[in-house]
Amino acid sequence: MGLKVLVAEDNLINQKVAMINLKKLGHDVEIAVNGQMAVDMYKSGSYDVVLMDIQMPILDGLEATVAIRNYEHDNHLDRVKIVAITANALNEDKEKCFDVGMDEYITKPIQTDELKRVLEL
Numbered sequence: 001m002g003l004k005v006l007v008a009e010d011n012l013i014n015q016k017v018a019m020i021n022l023k024k025l026g027h028d029v030e031i032a033v034n035g036q037m038a039v040d041m042y043k044s045g046s047y048d049v050v051l052m053d054i055q056m057p058i059l060d061g062l063e064a065t066v067a068i069r070n071y072e073h074d075n076h077l078d079r080v081k082i083v084a085i086t087a088n089a090l091n092e093d094k095e096k097c098f099d100v101g102m103d104e105y106i107t108k109p110i111q112t113d114e115l116k117r118v119l120e121l
Contacts, residue, residue, distance in 0.1 A: 002026040003048040003119060008038035008064060009085070010056045014108070018051065021115055035059025039067045047080055049119060052102065054086040054093070061086075062100045069101040079103075083118045085110065 005027050007018045015031050022029045030045070032038035036058040042050065050068070054061040065082050072079055083104040084097040094105050104118040 002028055004028045004030075004046065005119070006030050006032060006038060006041055006045070006047040006050045008032040008035060008050060008056065008061065009053045010034055011053075014053070018110065021110065021112060025112075025116065025119070027119070035061060035064030035067075038064045039071070042068050042080065043071060050080055050082045051085050052082050054084055054088065054097070062096060065097075065100045065102055081118075 002025070005022050007015065007029055009015050009018060009031065010033050019029050019031065030041060032041050034057045038050065038052065039059065052061040052065060059067065061084060068080065068082065081104070082102045083106060084102045085106055085108060086093060087108045089107045097105050106114050106118055
């Protein structure tokens with residue numbers, strides 16, 4: 001059975017690539033085009049995994065992750081798995097992602113094997 005995956009990504013090409021790859025793996029996919037939309041969709045939906053781009057308008061991926069983690073805490077919810085997706089491959093960037101509560105970190109362009117690995121729950 002597939003996962004319900006929220007992809008937070010503002011780039012149309014990256015959205016399409018993620019959707020195609022995730023659907024090929026048998027997952028149900030919804031797209032948020034900015035960080036605020038990702039937070040709103042998370043609050044009104046039920047997702048197994050959030051793939052969170054770091055650089056997005058309105059709220060970036062770090063801010064959106066903080067908002068989701070605060071919402072989970074305030075509402076006594078289990079943590080959703082949040083995976084950072086970024087073109088930034090520096091250790092400092094990776095540390096920032098983990099510091100705000102992300103669980104995994106993968107770099108663009110996303111490789112199918114890496115995607116499979118981070119989707120294992």
